[in-house]
Amino acid sequence: MEEQRIGTANGQEPTIVAFFCTWCTYTAADLAGTSRMKYPPNVRIIRVMCSGRVDPQFVVEAFAQGADGVLIGGCHPGDCHYVEGNYKTLRRIALLKRVLREMGVEDERLRLEWISASEGDKVARVINEMVGAVRRLGRLDLPAKRRGWDAEVLPHHGPTEAPAAAAASTGR
Amino acid sequence: MREALSANGGPRVGVYICHCGKNIAGMVDVQRLTEYAATLLGVAVARDYKYMCSDPGQVLIQKDIAEHKLDRIVVAACSPLLHERTFRSATEAGGLNPFYFQMVSIREHDSWVHTDMEEATRKAQDLVRAAVHRVIYHEPLERRRVPINPAVLVVGGGIAGIHAALTLANGGKHVYLVEREPTIGGHMAKFDKTFPTLDCAACILTPKMTAVRAHPNITLWTYSEVSQVEGYVGNYKVKVKRRPRYINEELCIGCQECIPACIYKEAKHPDEFNLGLSKRRPIYIPFPQAVPQVVVIDPETCIEFKSGKCKKTCVEACGERNAIDFRQTEHTEEIEVGAIVLATGFKTFDAGRVPYYGYGVYPNVYSALEIERLVNASGPTGGEVVLRDGRVPERVGIIHCVGSRDENYNVYCSRVCCMYSIKLAHLIKERTEAEVYNFYIDVRTPGKGFEEFYTRTLAEGVHFVRGKVGQVSDWATTPEEQGKLVIQVEDTLAGMIRRIPVDMVVLSPGLDPQPDAQEVRRMFNISCSNEGWFLERHPKLAPVNTFTDGIFLAGACQGPKDIPDSVAQAGAAAAEALSLIDAGYFELEPTTAYVLAEECSGCKTCVPLCPYTAIAFDAATAKALINEALCKGCGVCVAACPSGSIQQHLFDDRQIYAEIQGVLAGATAAS
Numbered sequence: 120m121e122e123q124r125i126g127t128a129n130g131q132e133p134t135i136v137a138f139f140c141t142w143c144t145y146t147a148a149d150l151a152g153t154s155r156m157k158y159p160p161n162v163r164i165i166r167v168m169c170s171g172r173v174d175p176q177f178v179v180e181a182f183a184q185g186a187d188g189v190l191i192g193g194c195h196p197g198d199c200h201y202v203e204g205n206y207k208t209l210r211r212i213a214l215l216k217r218v219l220r221e222m223g224v225e226d227e228r229l230r231l232e233w234i235s236a237s238e239g240d241k242v243a244r245v246i247n248e249m250v251g252a253v254r255r256l257g258r259l260d261l262p263a264k265r266r267g268w269d270a271e272v273l274p275h276h277g278p279t280e281a282p283a284a285a286a287a288s289t290g291r
Numbered sequence: 292m293r294e295a296l297s298a299n300g301g302p303r304v305g306v307y308i309c310h311c312g313k314n315i316a317g318m319v320d321v322q323r324l325t326e327y328a329a330t331l332l333g334v335a336v337a338r339d340y341k342y343m344c345s346d347p348g349q350v351l352i353q354k355d356i357a358e359h360k361l362d363r364i365v366v367a368a369c370s371p372l373l374h375e376r377t378f379r380s381a382t383e384a385g386g387l388n389p390f391y392f393q394m395v396s397i398r399e400h401d402s403w404v405h406t407d408m409e410e411a412t413r414k415a416q417d418l419v420r421a422a423v424h425r426v427i428y429h430e431p432l433e434r435r436r437v438p439i440n441p442a443v444l445v446v447g448g449g450i451a452g453i454h455a456a457l458t459l460a461n462g463g464k465h466v467y468l469v470e471r472e473p474t475i476g477g478h479m480a481k482f483d484k485t486f487p488t489l490d491c492a493a494c495i496l497t498p499k500m501t502a503v504r505a506h507p508n509i510t511l512w513t514y515s516e517v518s519q520v521e522g523y524v525g526n527y528k529v530k531v532k533r534r535p536r537y538i539n540e541e542l543c544i545g546c547q548e549c550i551p552a553c554i555y556k557e558a559k560h561p562d563e564f565n566l567g568l569s570k571r572r573p574i575y576i577p578f579p580q581a582v583p584q585v586v587v588i589d590p591e592t593c594i595e596f597k598s599g600k601c602k603k604t605c606v607e608a609c610g611e612r613n614a615i616d617f618r619q620t621e622h623t624e625e626i627e628v629g630a631i632v633l634a635t636g637f638k639t640f641d642a643g644r645v646p647y648y649g650y651g652v653y654p655n656v657y658s659a660l661e662i663e664r665l666v667n668a669s670g671p672t673g674g675e676v677v678l679r680d681g682r683v684p685e686r687v688g689i690i691h692c693v694g695s696r697d698e699n700y701n702v703y704c705s706r707v708c709c710m711y712s713i714k715l716a717h718l719i720k721e722r723t724e725a726e727v728y729n730f731y732i733d734v735r736t737p738g739k740g741f742e743e744f745y746t747r748t749l750a751e752g753v754h755f756v757r758g759k760v761g762q763v764s765d766w767a768t769t770p771e772e773q774g775k776l777v778i779q780v781e782d783t784l785a786g787m788i789r790r791i792p793v794d795m796v797v798l799s800p801g802l803d804p805q806p807d808a809q810e811v812r813r814m815f816n817i818s819c820s821n822e823g824w825f826l827e828r829h830p831k832l833a834p835v836n837t838f839t840d841g842i843f844l845a846g847a848c849q850g851p852k853d854i855p856d857s858v859a860q861a862g863a864a865a866a867e868a869l870s871l872i873d874a875g876y877f878e879l880e881p882t883t884a885y886v887l888a889e890e891c892s893g894c895k896t897c898v899p900l901c902p903y904t905a906i907a908f909d910a911a912t913a914k915a916l917i918n919e920a921l922c923k924g925c926g927v928c929v930a931a932c933p934s935g936s937i938q939q940h941l942f943d944d945r946q947i948y949a950e951i952q953g954v955l956a957g958a959t960a961a962s
Contacts, residue, residue, distance in 0.1 A: 134955060134957075136951060136954060136955065141372075142818075142838060143818070145372070146372060146818075146838070148399065148400055149370045149372060149373075149396070149399040149400075151399075151404060152370070152396075152398065152399025152400060152403040152404050153399060153403070155403055155404070156404060157404055157405070157406055158404055158405075159405075160401070160404075160405045160407065160410040160411055160413075160414045163414065163417055163418060163421070163954040163955075164396075164400050165421070165947065165950050165951065165954065166371070167926065167942060167947075168882055168924055168925055168926055168939075168942060169925035169926055169927060171925055171926060171927035171930060172925065172926030172927065172929060172930050172939065172942060173930060174929070174930040174944070174947075175930075177947060177948075177951060180948060180951050180952075181951050181955065184951060184952055184955040185955045186955055197813060198813065198818075200816060200838075200839075200925075201902055201923060201925035201927065202902035202903075203902055204902070204925050204927045207900065207927050207930075207931070211930070235818060235819075236818040236826060236838070237818060237819065237820045237821045237826060238821070243404070
């Protein structure tokens, strides 16, 4: 698989944080490595024991800290090492997507994939696809988005007051 | 090497960057990475070294812990799945708690998958920074010890299962050997001779089968299947479904007087063991040397089961022994074992799936396993190689790689079809003096004595034609081809299309995983490769282990294998199981969840989420309570707790937030 080099809509390379379960997807990422498959270097993998450990707040935190996309990888349905942790992930991520959409985070920026330990090629493919999709969207740049929202909400206030109000209303 | 002091008086971190020869250093600028690591807050020492996993690499960590008063260790090298244990031990040997350690994968997840050194180095910096941020929050942990039940379950009674069971039983462990067929022996019992030594398969296998039956440490359950597996390493609870054989195994003495007494005077049902080349009665013994030496009644064909109106002449023949019992029903046995060896084997590729070879269409196209039965002295023809009409073939074509090394079927090599094809060529020639043609893509004979056997067969005058056969048909174009099967092949050495008329075609099918491998995999909580073979923990260094502790693989369920390899692997699996059991206890990872009682609001969100019922609601305190012995450490409850009052050792919120922030510190700076 060739690395894609097309740049983002607004110039900079996007960063994607990936939470991979240790049994299936993390192992598959290892396999992609030992098989010397190539994918773009935008993804940073964080290992968890089960995709069910991925607290929705981790995803929100990643976006708040500057991630342009979050990828979650778990075992295929029915194959969870912990019986059904992945089903819980499925529900949580579906709900979280709704919340994120309201916050202006596009759907493609959060992706949940089932990748078994033998699917190293799928790790490479999913990362290729996701990096491509996020590049087309451009960097997330939540602070800039917030400025826009504040301008809508507070049309009569001067620009100097807006950041303070934004910090108060959207601060974690 | 660069040195710095921990700026904040907090933990002093040592960072070690591995070159892994050129594996990492070829794509990551390890020197720049080390210099960068030294600038991170908390880092007291940062070094790079050619092979961190080597002895000197590990000693480096231990010396630094003493000299630089380190209290946290980060190693950036290969995957933690490979060497986390190594470096935790090194950390412990240096006098620190082994969990004051964090590993970063800059090989599998970085140098091996990227092509731009600048980008790969930047990514490595992000990953190392995340680990340093995270490791500061690590806490000393203790591994939990669980005792190990010394009994072992072996699933599958082929040569691998038999060898594993005997090895374990000889080692003094109690073994439950579960086989779903009415006899053990597997595929090997069907063979006549084994390559390359031409040992008689029965002569070397049946003594081992008998030994299994006679061994005081082995409980043999044939006609049985594992139906449920619960528990964890050292303490598995297994349910075994035992199908009724309608024979009391204790009472049957194997005299087989009941068989000719059956109301069916002629045997008329296809015999499974002879692949339908002969017939059997509803009451039968799979083959003369079957173990256990006990008959079996097939309810699908027995008149008593179909109509209830049989005269039961078999019961009469059995007489006072009274071993036949039509009222038997399926029942389930429950056993407890500490380890499990899976030896569920393979299925031969269905040659009928390749339509242009005419298997199932032309009666004289055979599969290799059928020929194994034909050449076998105890087979349906008493060892005579004859066609279905009784004629002795004068010309025989053996087609290699049927369903193997083929994009349309299995891309992988079956590993055994070259050798068994050559063996059958030799045996057919020996028995019939026929002209034998082998059609091959490559001849692969890498085993001990294999090439010599191939050369010998060549010297015997067996023809080898290099080329993939295009078609087998009965369409004659010349008088010579009348009444024959015609093999059409491109001879790639002669550079021409050839049509070779033969009397008998032997297809050499490849090996497929068992059709129910996926269900078995789920039941035992292990993984399969893309092809459907059970996945070993590491292809080089842990070839018989699985990702589930206490479950080992033996034989062809892990991939195509010949008999010597199956036996070797079965021995290895048994040895791994023995070393696990003889330790007496197993150390579990301490990644369990725990409740911060003072913060728990008692909302009970977590209770139904736990798949192991490890969380209880304590009515007296109105708080959740986690049973550490039951918790497997998935963290599902931790992610769900609305008040953040459940945490998981080694994956607590602070550690993961630190990792997220660490990994993204570069991204924030850029935006």
